[in-house]
Amino acid sequence: MTTKELGKITFAEFGTNKDYPFLIGLHLCFKIESRGVGDGGKYTVNISPECKWKELNREATITKYIEEIDRILKDAKVNYVSELLNKPVEVTIENNTFKEFRILTEVL
Known part of the structure; x- marks a missing residue:
């Protein structure tokens, strides 16, 4: 099952x-509804x-x-990773696992 949930970035390094x-690489965590989710290392490289x-x-x-x-x-209209904090996002969850996200550019 795939869901898209609105939230914000709570950790960005x-x-x-x-x-x-x-x-x-980039390490991100998100707050969606009443829970948090991390990117699972999706934006890192060996x-x-x-x-x-x-x-x-x-x-x-x-x-x-x-x-x-x-x-x-x-997309977030920032220059530094630290400026990603609290940016609005849409997070895609697939089978209870982080799949991807996008910055909600339409509300920035």
Whole structure:
């Protein structure tokens, strides 16, 4: 079952995951209705030297993630990740798991 729920961003940071320091990227949490949900690492990428990347695939993947973060910032009309806090969002939940979100650009 897929649902779309309105909410806001309650946590937004860019950096490494403390439990998995080889993952770097955007970490987001959302408040929807009376509960919170995290992005589950959707906007992170593995930068470990042990990761078996082909060079072009590695660069393309990292570029894709940076471009996605850039799109999120532009949609929110901000320059810094910290400015994403409290921005209105529509969060898609699929089978009780975070799938994606979008900034509600129409209300900014």
